[in-house]
Amino acid sequence: MNLMDDMLNPYYVDIVVFLIIYLLLGLGLNLITGYAGQVSLGHAAFYGIGAYSSAILSVTYGMNSWASMGIAVVITFVISAILGLPSLRVREDFLAITTLGLGLIAQSFFKNAEITGGAYGIDSIPVPSLFGVELKNVGYLVLVVVVLLAGIFVMQKMTKSRIGRAWMTIREDEMVAQAMGINTTYYKVLVFAIGGAYAGAAGALFAHKASYISAESFGFTISVTVLSMVVLGGLGSIRGTLLGVSVLYLLPELFRLFKLDFMNMQNLDMYKMMIYGLLMVIVMRYHPKGLFGKTAFKKRKRYSAGKETSIKGGDQVA
Template identity: 35%
Template sequence: MADSCKLKRRVCWLLLLIVLAVLPLGVNNYVQFVINTMLVYCLAAVGFNIVIGYLGQLAFANAAFFGIGAYAAGLAMARLDLPFPLALALSAIAGGLAGGLVGLPALRVKGYYLAIVTLAFGELMRWFYVHADSITYGAGGFSVPPASLFGATLNETGKYYVFLVVLGLGLATTLHLLKSRIGRAFVAIRNNEPAAASLGIAVARSKVLAFAWSGLIAGLAGGLYALLNGRISPDTFGLAQMLMHFAIVMIGGLGSLAGSILGAVLLTGAPELLRNFPGLEEIVFSLLLMLVLFFMPRGLSGLVADRIPAVRERLYRE
């Protein structure tokens, strides 16, 4: 029975990989752009879920990490003329450093106070983008040079495969981290911080590590976002961006990597279906969020886990 289940899982994974590999063959450039946007927000949601879902901290700096990664990659390409792979690596490093810095206040404050501090950090970064115009090009933003890989300029299909590989690596490394002793410490702190400390878990170090990894993943997503849109401006990384990340994680499911994927696909794809109905997008978005908060507090991943107990441990971390 166990061998049969393993074989079925392997077949499912193989079929999924085949579908993802041939997906660009049947879509136009616009649909491909939407799919690429989904991949970017999947990665951003994974980064946010580490802190708010697995660590259990009410922190809202993810849009700031996202913006820092985007600016780091974009400025590296525009001002330093760095190749895209190096710029993308720089976006992850910048996001990780910012995450570690923001993790320090989490050692002293929590709850609503931490939420206010992290929101203030996001607004501080936006102020910097606007006023440090000698570095960031100011309020008007700037265009990101076209990215190339192995001497070829990336079109939407090329971006898709790059984004897919980066998302796969981000998911794999994050899953490995969460299954390790470090990841189990995150969950222990979320469930009961004093009890975790009494068991010898280094609470302060674990919190900073969680914020740093969250910033690294969100910064990496920001670097992909810079490539995706080809233009960066401060207004992109404000409160609306933060609410988008929050809604993705809440609707998908707190403490679930699969939920991050489900939420990102739904909330980036649904607006395209409602684009021809002005005003309806905001109404549907708000109603969906309220319905999930009231009737599905564990999000879509929790709903799937309840309906299919066999995948409970894979979709939702208790």
């Protein structure tokens, strides 16, 4: 790994590492919003719970980094299930506002609680090591790639199983799902728990890569950004999530790379949000389900098939 570390620019490796972390975040949110139809504006709370859980276990209690990351995912799974309980009572816009409030409460807790380091955050978070070698640069890149591939594999299996079909039925019409005998209470809490676990894994990986975390890293902006990425790529599509997150995450990095003269790099965050907003407007106008949204694709396919049938029928009458 040391030879590879010397050959590859750490800056570009870090870009790819944090991109993969955002991909995990996007996959978790797409599971909640895209497959189950539960709109969440507080996904950053799950992200922060995973990061702080792993950081506290490894820094405060001296736990092994691997164990702390694993336990952080479990903790996030449980807490996400609890925070998902409001979805049983509210829907659509009301659910979005509720999850927004939960996200703000979580960020306030991160910023003020003594166990989280308050406004100072937590630093000196150790890097995981394998056989006595710290996973830095390329080593950490390999780790996050393995986690991402495992996450994609598990999500493909889930969404194609009975669980995934239940989620999609709830997304289309919850009343119909209940009439079909689907336990909507169980499946709605389950999707929040699993989606939160993905975010928790992303948070744990972020904490041990950045070695320092604070409440500002898990605010409302993160939730909106990830939601924009998922919507752009396509709700209910793994491929769409990978595309949407990659495009919107790498776009600001291209601005930094080429150093455009007409743009002030100090205002890059403002430009980024403006571009995100513009892309969202365009996508909502022309592709409401995103570029790879499966529901939109099926509707187009049915429309094309119906049109073709009507043409053939007209020929026969003539």
